[in-house]
Amino acid sequence: MIKRENILKNATFGYALHKIVLNTNGKPVDYEFIEINEAFINFTGLKEENIIGKTVKEAIPGIENEKFDWIGFYGKVALENTTENFEQYSEHLGKYYSVHAYSPEKKYFITIFSERTNEIKENLKLKEIINNANVATWEWNIETGETIFNKQWAEIVGYTLEELSPISIETWEKLSHPDDLKKSNEKLNAHFDGKTAQYQCEARMRHKNGHWVWVLDTGKVTLRTDHGKPILMSGIHQDITKRKQIELEAFQKLKLQRLLSELSSDFIITKDIDASIINSFAKLAALNKASRIYYFNIDEEQETMSNTYEWCAEGVSAEKDNLQNLPLSIFPWWMNKLYNKEIIDIPEVSKMPTEANAEREILESQNIKSLMVLPVYGKTQLMGFIGFDNVISSSKWTPNDQNFLELLSGIISNAIIRMLNEKEMFLLKKAVNGNPISIMVTDTSGAITYVNPAFTKITGYKNHEVLGENPRIFKSGNQPESFYVELWETILAGKIWHGELKNKRKNGEIFYASEIIYPIKFITEITHFVCITQDITENKELVKNLIEAKLKAEESDRLKSAFLATMNHELRTPLNHILGFSYMIPDMTDDESIKEFSGLIHESGSNLLNIIEDIFDLSMIEQSEIVIRKDEVFIRDIYLEIKKLSQEVLSESNKDNDLRMKFRIDSSIAIKQIITDKSKVIQVISNIVKNAVKYTNEGVISISFLLTGDNYFMVKVKDSGIGISKEKFNLIFEFFRQGEDSHTREYGGIGIGLAISQKIATAMGGIIKLESELNVGSEFTFSFPVKMYKDRDIESQQEKISYNIPDLSVNKVLIVEDDNIGMGMIVNMLKPTKCKIIKAVNGQEALYAIKDNPDTDIILMDLKMPVMNGFDATRTIRKDFSDLPIIALTAYSMQKDKKKALDSGANDVITKPISKEILIKKMQDYLKK
Numbered sequence: 001m002i003k004r005e006n007i008l009k010n011a012t013f014g015y016a017l018h019k020i021v022l023n024t025n026g027k028p029v030d031y032e033f034i035e036i037n038e039a040f041i042n043f044t045g046l047k048e049e050n051i052i053g054k055t056v057k058e059a060i061p062g063i064e065n066e067k068f069d070w071i072g073f074y075g076k077v078a079l080e081n082t083t084e085n086f087e088q089y090s091e092h093l094g095k096y097y098s099v100h101a102y103s104p105e106k107k108y109f110i111t112i113f114s115e116r117t118n119e120i121k122e123n124l125k126l127k128e129i130i131n132n133a134n135v136a137t138w139e140w141n142i143e144t145g146e147t148i149f150n151k152q153w154a155e156i157v158g159y160t161l162e163e164l165s166p167i168s169i170e171t172w173e174k175l176s177h178p179d180d181l182k183k184s185n186e187k188l189n190a191h192f193d194g195k196t197a198q199y200q201c202e203a204r205m206r207h208k209n210g211h212w213v214w215v216l217d218t219g220k221v222t223l224r225t226d227h228g229k230p231i232l233m234s235g236i237h238q239d240i241t242k243r244k245q246i247e248l249e250a251f252q253k254l255k256l257q258r259l260l261s262e263l264s265s266d267f268i269i270t271k272d273i274d275a276s277i278i279n280s281f282a283k284l285a286a287l288n289k290a291s292r293i294y295y296f297n298i299d300e301e302q303e304t305m306s307n308t309y310e311w312c313a314e315g316v317s318a319e320k321d322n323l324q325n326l327p328l329s330i331f332p333w334w335m336n337k338l339y340n341k342e343i344i345d346i347p348e349v350s351k352m353p354t355e356a357n358a359e360r361e362i363l364e365s366q367n368i369k370s371l372m373v374l375p376v377y378g379k380t381q382l383m384g385f386i387g388f389d390n391v392i393s394s395s396k397w398t399p400n401d402q403n404f405l406e407l408l409s410g411i412i413s414n415a416i417i418r419m420l421n422e423k424e425m426f427l428l429k430k431a432v433n434g435n436p437i438s439i440m441v442t443d444t445s446g447a448i449t450y451v452n453p454a455f456t457k458i459t460g461y462k463n464h465e466v467l468g469e470n471p472r473i474f475k476s477g478n479q480p481e482s483f484y485v486e487l488w489e490t491i492l493a494g495k496i497w498h499g500e501l502k503n504k505r506k507n508g509e510i511f512y513a514s515e516i517i518y519p520i521k522f523i524t525e526i527t528h529f530v531c532i533t534q535d536i537t538e539n540k541e542l543v544k545n546l547i548e549a550k551l552k553a554e555e556s557d558r559l560k561s562a563f564l565a566t567m568n569h570e571l572r573t574p575l576n577h578i579l580g581f582s583y584m585i586p587d588m589t590d591d592e593s594i595k596e597f598s599g600l601i602h603e604s605g606s607n608l609l610n611i612i613e614d615i616f617d618l619s620m621i622e623q624s625e626i627v628i629r630k631d632e633v634f635i636r637d638i639y640l641e642i643k644k645l646s647q648e649v650l651s652e653s654n655k656d657n658d659l660r661m662k663f664r665i666d667s668s669i670a671i672k673q674i675i676t677d678k679s680k681v682i683q684v685i686s687n688i689v690k691n692a693v694k695y696t697n698e699g700v701i702s703i704s705f706l707l708t709g710d711n712y713f714m715v716k717v718k719d720s721g722i723g724i725s726k727e728k729f730n731l732i733f734e735f736f737r738q739g740e741d742s743h744t745r746e747y748g749g750i751g752i753g754l755a756i757s758q759k760i761a762t763a764m765g766g767i768i769k770l771e772s773e774l775n776v777g778s779e780f781t782f783s784f785p786v787k788m789y790k791d792r793d794i795e796s797q798q799e800k801i802s803y804n805i806p807d808l809s810v811n812k813v814l815i816v817e818d819d820n821i822g823m824g825m826i827v828n829m830l831k832p833t834k835c836k837i838i839k840a841v842n843g844q845e846a847l848y849a850i851k852d853n854p855d856t857d858i859i860l861m862d863l864k865m866p867v868m869n870g871f872d873a874t875r876t877i878r879k880d881f882s883d884l885p886i887i888a889l890t891a892y893s894m895q896k897d898k899k900k901a902l903d904s905g906a907n908d909v910i911t912k913p914i915s916k917e918i919l920i921k922k923m924q925d926y927l928k929k
Contacts, residue, residue, distance in 0.1 A: 008037055009038070010037070010038065011037060012039055012226070013112055013113065013114050014036075014039045014042075014043045014097075014112065014114065015035075015037040015040055015111070015112055016033060016034075016035065016036045016037075016111050017035040017036075018034060018056075018108065018109055018110070019032045019034055019078075019108050020074065020075050020078040020079065020108070020109065021055060022075075022107075028072060028074070028078070029071065030055040030057050030071060031056050031075070031109075032053070032054065032055050032056075033051045033054060033055075033059060036048060036051070036052065043095070043113065043114070043115045044095075045093065046059060056070070056071070062092060066090070066092065067091070068088050068089075073101075074109055074111075077101045077102065077109045078107055078109040079107070080103075082102075082103070083101070083103075084099075084101045084102075085098075085099070085100050085101075086098075086099055086101075087099070095115055095117045096115070096116045096117045096119075096120040097113045097115055097116065098116045099111055099112070099113040100113065114226065119222065119223050120223070136149075136150060136152035136153035136215075136236060137150045137234065137235070137236050137237075138150075138153055138219070138236070139232065139234040140169060140219075140232070140233045140234070141231070142221075142230050142232070142233055145170070147167055147168050147169045147171065147172065149171070152237075153237050156205070156213060156237055157175055157205050157207050157208060158207045163208075175205045176203055176206075177203065177205070177206070177212065180201070180203035180204050183203070184203055184217065187199055191220075191221065192221065194228070198219065199218065199219045199233075200217065200218045200219075201217045202214060202216055203215060212241075213239060213241050214239070214240045214241040214244040215237045215238060215239055215240060215241075216237070216238040216240045217236075217237055218235050218238070219233055219234060219235020219236070220233065220234065220235065242403075259283060259284070260407055260408065263276075263283070263408070264411055267280075267411060267412075267414070267418075273415050273416070276415065277295065277309050277412060277415065278311060280411075281293040281294075281309065282311055284388075285311060290313075290388035290389060291312070291316045291390055291391045292311070292312050292316050292319070292368075292387075292388075292391060293311045293386070293387070293388055294307055294310040294311070294386070294387050295307075295309040295384060295385070295387075295412070295416075296323070296385050298328070298382055298384045298385075300381070304325045304326060304328060305326050305328060305331075305384070306323065307319065307320045308384075316391055319366055330358055331358065331359055333355050333358070333359055334359045334373075338373075338382055338385055339382060341375055341377065343374050343375075344373035344385075345372050346363075346371050346372070348369070348370055349363045349364060349369055349370060350364070366389075366391070368390070368391055369390050369391060369392065369393055370389075370393075371388060371389045371390065372405065373388075374386050375409075376412065377413060378413060378417045383416060383417075384416075386412060388405065433452050436454050437532055438452065438455040438459070438531075438533040439530065439531070439533075440452075440531040440533065441520075441530050441531075442531070443527070443528055443529075444492075444527065444528070446471060447469070447470060448466050448467055448468065448470070448471065449467065449528065450467075451466055455533070458513075459474065459503075459505055460505045460507055461506050471531070474504055475504065476501075476502045476503055478501070478502035478510070479501050479502065483501070487499075491518070491519055491529055492519075494526060496516065496517070496518040496519075497515075497516070498516040498517070499514075499515065500512060500515075500536070501513055501515065503533075511537045512539075513534065514533070515531055515532065515533050516532045517530070517531045517532075518530055577819075577821045577822060577825060578601060578913075581828075582598045584828050584829070585598035586598055628680065628763055628764055629679070630675050630677065631675065631679075632673060632675055632789050633674060633675075634670075634673050634674075635670055635671075635672050635674060635705065635707065635713070636665075636670040636671060637678070638678060638682065639663070639670060639705055641682055642682060642685050642689070643703075645682070646663075646686075646689045646703060649689055649690050650693055650701075653694075655696075658699075659693070659696055659698055659700075659701065660700055660701075661702075663703050663704075664702065664703070664704040666705075666707075670705075673788075674788060674789060675786060675787040676784070677764065680763075680764060683756075684782055685717070685782060688715075688757065688768075688780045689701070689703065691754060691780075692717050692721060693719075695719070695721040695778075696720055696777075697721070698720070699719070699720030699721075700719075701717065701718070701719045701720075702716075702718045703717050704716040708783075711786055711788060712766075712784065712785055712786070713784060713785075713786045714783040715782045715783075716779060716780070716782075717780045717781075717782075718778070718779040718780075719777050719779075720776075723773050723776050723777055723778055724770070724772040724774065724778055726772075729770050732770075754768075757782075764784045764785075765784060765785050766783050766785065767782075767783060767784075768781070768782050769781040805832045805833060805920065806920065807833065807834060808833040808834060808927065809833075809835065811835045811836065811857040812835070812836045812853060812855060812857050813830065813835045813837050813857065813858050813859075813860065814839075814840065814849055814856045815839055815840070815860045816842070816843065816845070816846040816859065816861045816865070816870065817839075817840075817865075817889070822862070822912075823839060825914075826860065826889075826914070827839075829916045829920070830919075833920060838853055838856065841865070842865040842867040842868055843867065843868030843869055843870060843872055843876075844873075845867075846859070846861070847868075847877065850877055854881075856884065857885075858884070858886075858887070859887070860889055860919075861874055861886050861887065861906065862888075862889050862890070863888055863890040863901060864890070870890075870901070870904075871900060871901065871904040874906055875904050878904075886905065886907055887910060887919075888906040888909045889912060889914065890910075898911075908926070
């Protein structure tokens with residue numbers, strides 16, 4: 001254990017022995033008080049019994065939240081065996097301390113300290129006074145040599161602080177005149193020894209430009225050790241060069257001061273700044289050697305400069321008109337100096353440096369012998385420059401001339417800034433007063449101080465009626481008091497408030513207002529609030545009308561959808577009869593005439609069904625956007641389905657003898673699996689194939705399937721039909737149009753299929769491309785992007801090309817159909833299968849039938865029936881027969897109706913008109929499971 005030396009117990013400085021506390025990761029998280037002396041108690045106010053054996057977090061709660069990391073700092077001393085001397089303010093104790101910390105043994109550290117609160121507060125107070133005085137200041141750590149100068153200190157000698165960096169006491173020594181440095185040291189030592197209350201010395205410093213600057217250097221020791229040794233010293237610099245030169249320049253200076261005073265007064269009271277600037281140039285010319293004085297304005301945005309003011313001595317040519325919109329790029333040397341805030345002093349133009357050759361040539365072209373140019377800045381932006389030319393002879397400008405002209409430059413720059421501000425304020429006032437949106441300004445208490453004309457138009461109040469009033473006069477009573485409380489809390493916090501409310505006009509009329517209120521700050525204090533108000537009453541009415549119109553449109557769409565679904569159902573039901581019986585008649589007679597008529601009836605019914613489906617598809621597309629699904633499908637499946645559909649279309653056209661189908665697909669792509677909308681693909685290709693069959697009477701229709709390297713799936717349908725003239729290419733993709741309108745009668749159809757196909761292709765990100773020659777044939781290419789499904793393939797299988805009627809004599813089938821004709825048609829379709837048939841005319845009878853025949857193998861369920869519909873019947877049957885196959889039969893072709901049937905428990909859905917092959921094939925599939 002570390003033992004305290006006895007001498008520390010009664011020492012006048014504070015003493016404490018601590019042990020650092022580490023966490024499991026070895027990181028300092030606290031430290032413990034082991035020993036302290038009496039001075040520690042006096043300096044901190046902490047009692048020994050409250051801290052010995054306790055940690056600093058326990059003794060001084062919240063110390064870990066101070067800005068200074070005491071624990072981390074001392075932890076480094078204890079663990080790294082370092083020694084630290086520093087001054088720090090303790091927030092919880094409210095005192096400044098000068099501390100010496102060291103580690104006598106790892107994990108332990110000792111602090112020896114004294115309180116410096118009064119000295120440091122005095123020092124800070126002095127520094128604050130000096131800083132507020134905006135004078136050149138310096139602060140010197142006498143022990144370390146560390147020195148701090150402010151920017152005014154550097155500016156006295158023509159530098160920036162960055163240019164003088166790194167800064168130390170040596171910076172002062174290097175810039176000081178050797179003779180004056182010796183005198184300064186003597187006076188410093190006298191002050192250090194307490195012989196003088198403060199240090200003061202006049203000394204010369206080397207200016208950046210090479211000349212000497214006189215400064216009055218004044219300072220005082222602000223911190224000493226207990227033994228009186230100086231530690232910190234601070235002071236100020238005053239440029240007294242002018243005072244030193246006053247004897248030589250008194251008369252000239254007096255004249256210049258009078259002129260500056262006169263010009264300053266003139267610029268303050270003038271209403272014509274342009275005239276005052278020209279007048280000031282003429283007065284200046286009487287005191288210096290300039291034969292031409294001018295001001296150039298710099299346009300940073302356009303990167304040009306223009307001569308805006310010019311005075312010329314008698315016999316000197318004016319150049320103003322020749323010096324407009326000059327590109328800054330042709331004066332690189334010149335502009336670099338101005339941007340660096342340098343005075344351009346050229347005693348002899350002909351001897352300008354090589355890098356200024358471009359500027360020299362321009363000056364010589366104006367016969368300029370010598371000149372001086374001063375940059376004019378507005379805050380930090382270069383606005384332009386004032387130039388003084390001598391075209392008579394070369395001359396050198398004295399430092400006195402430069403100083404005077406710099407002052408003049410400042411006066412003129414202030415005048416120009418004032419002129420620009422006045423113009424800006426004029427424009428701003430015009431913009432605010434002419435603004436069609438109401439603008440109101442209030443003070444922080446809410447009293448109205450300004451309103452624009454639009455305010456009167458919106459509220460009905462005139463200017464004099466509201467000035468000094470509170471905006472509460474506009475309250476309509478439609479907003480609760482909490483609304484205004486939240487508004488004021490927002491803007492008083494310096495934030496922008498925006499919202500909508502109901503206000504009251506002068507005549508009592510209520511109107512809707514959209515308002516934005518934001519605070520205006522001067523430095524950090526809020527002084528005013530600006531309220532921008534827009535009357536949105538008409539907009540509110542418009543929105544209300546639009547909402548009503550939207551609701552009506554949605555209701556109209558709903559009714560339209562219901563109408564379309566009903567119409568589709570009602571048309572499909574009789575068509576189901578027509579197509580079903582006309583398909584079966586040829587098998588029931590040997591009379592060729594009857595067979596022919598039956599075929600014609602079936603063909604006409606199929607054409608009518610196609611027209612109904614096209615119209616229905618069109619209605620669905622008009623009602624909503626096309627939704628593209630993402631199916632995982634093998635290209636072979638698309639190929640086989642298209643092949644089957646195409647052969648069915650050809651068979652139904654009665655062109656089998658004169659027209660043949662040809663299919664081509666590369667075996668390598670047939671087994672590829674892609675992600676696309678299979679049903680949409682088949683719909684588009686089916687429409688194109690139907691179109692090809694319709695307009696081709698003989699020859700070949702070839703259908704090719706390709707997959708490009710960039711994953712575009714292409715299907716080409718080429719026919720040897722009537723062809724299409726090029727000027728009609730776009731026409732065929734419009735609704736209700738064909739290549740020739742006369743074809744409508746000759747070939748039938750209403751011109752919807754290709755238009756729908758084009759919309760689907762576009763929705764899929766693809767296109768339908770057409771190549772055709774009249775009376776030769778056409779080729780449609782449907783191409784669209786697909787995603788490959790992990791290069792998954794299938795083994796090629798032998799295609800089934802035959803269809804056999806199955807023997808279902810062992811199976812019992814329940815047919816639920818309320819339409820007698822429909823029932824008879826289904827019964828006749830199933831006769832060849834020899835299945836046992838049970839009949840029910842509604843859902844309720846179906847429940848009785850299934851109860852009496854629990855060994856039923858499959859149910860064919862119509863959906864729209866009286867007493868109990870097919871949806872409810874299916875749901876009820878499913879409760880007791882979860883595995884019994886149920887195929888829904890419906891004249892509704894909408895996707896939502898099919899989904900509803902599946903959701904109710906049906907295994908599959910067949911849309912009317914019913915295909916005999918499809919019906920028997922699906923029954924066979926479910927009966928096998």
